[in-house]
Amino acid sequence: MALNLLNLSILFVLLNIINPFPFAEPRTLEASTTPFSKTLQNLRGVHRGQNAKGVGELRGYLQKYGYLTKGSSSNDNFDENVESALKHYQAFHHLRDTGVVDDDTIKKMSLPRCGMPDIITNPNPNPNGLVGAPENYTFFPGSPKWSKFFLTYRRTSGATVSINETAVRRAMRDAFQSWANVSPFTFNETTDRSADITYGFHRGLHLDLYPFDGPGRVLAHAFAPEDGRIHFDADELWRSNGSDIDFQTVGLHELGHSLGLGHSNDTDAVMQPNYDGQRRSLSQDDIDGIQALYGQN
Ligand SMILES: [Zn+2]
Ligand SMILES: [Zn+2]
Incomplete structure (x- = not known):
């Protein structure tokens, strides 16, 4: 039993080491009938300084995909961190970086997508995907690669x-x-x-x-x-x-x-x-x- 528990904890530690990406929450998005899409619809036009139901969910989405590291996802306060993260999201996706949930942002966030984050928070030798950066590919933190072809x-x-x-x-x-x-x-x-x-x-x-x-x-x-x-x-x-x-x-x-x-x-x-x-x-x-x-x- 002790051995099993030990194995389990080793496995858990290993999983955390090899998955250093901030996409742990199974946050969801899909076409217009889903809760997250409805949440976004309800947030249309909401901006910094406002408190609105659903901002926490938006915050969770932005955290999951690497745009935001701070704050609790249950917090419905549209603060400057959420605004800044939303602007990063909009810039990465070539939308107008208004920092407001507008129609184009709702449309983009409603698309099915890959579960990996867009922006990896660690410094990257090829740090693209940031506001104002040229269009470009990225690597994972530390640029891990295969040692054989x-x-x-x-x-x-x-x-x-x-x-x-x-x-x-x-x-x-x-x-x-x-x-x-x-x-x-x-x-x-x-x-x-x-x-x-x-x-x-x-x-x-x-x-x-x-x-x-x-x-x-x-x-x-x-x-x-x-x-x-x-x-x-x-x-x-x-x-x-x-x-x-x-x-x-x-x-x-x-x-x-x-x-x-x-x-x-x-x-x-x-x-x-x-x-x-x-x-x-x-x-x-x-x-x-x-x-x-x-x-x-
Ligand atoms: Zn992907
Ligand atoms: Zn999996």
């Missing part, structure tokens, strides 16, 4: 999903190939449990600190090198033909995280955080990012 990957079994197995494997094979084409990496599929990168579908709570949230909202997340885990939310309406949530689009994005890229504020990049339709080709910004980390192929 020959990587294996494995499909893990998991929850049943709305897309068939052949389509899943083909989409991921194509996604791996897209990154291999512009980098020194070679990827080979394996069934070996020692695979470097693993991917699979999970529902709700699933053995990490970041439970999924049902259809819409957060679609997937992945861990920085050399962790290798990629998790997709099993509750999405995954498709292989570009409709609903295009699996290959999200796979290509999450694989970028597995290789060491953070979110980009280039609206053309595969590594931008929101899902706004099929996007299966890497942009110049994605290519510049992976080559800055590993060199050319």
Whole structure:
């Protein structure tokens, strides 16, 4: 029993070490019928100095995605920290940085998206995504990267999903190939449990600190090198033909995280955080990012 408890605490510590990202709260967002969208609608026009129901939820959203580190998410006071964080969010997403919840901000925050934060609070050797910064790729804190160029990957079994197995494997094979084409990496599929990168579908709570949230909202997340885990939310309406949530689009994005890229504020990049339709080709910004980390192929 003592040993089990010890193992559990070691696991917990390890999870905290390898997941140093502020996206722990399963905060949710989705199209117009959801509570968060309604919250945003109710906050339209609210600004600094006001106290309004729902500001705490907005604060939680901004914390989850790396725009805000201070304050309690139960605090409904729209203070200068919330205003500043909202301006950062708006600047990253190329909206007018008014610091007010306006229509464009509501629309953007209502898109399904990746569960990883946009702005990582630690100093970054390539500190993009800040107000006034040029459009560009980012890395994780400390720029973690793979120490080898020959990587294996494995499909893990998991929850049943709305897309068939052949389509899943083909989409991921194509996604791996897209990154291999512009980098020194070679990827080979394996069934070996020692695979470097693993991917699979999970529902709700699933053995990490970041439970999924049902259809819409957060679609997937992945861990920085050399962790290798990629998790997709099993509750999405995954498709292989570009409709609903295009699996290959999200796979290509999450694989970028597995290789060491953070979110980009280039609206053309595969590594931008929101899902706004099929996007299966890497942009110049994605290519510049992976080559800055590993060199050319
Ligand atoms: Zn992402
Ligand atoms: Zn996960």
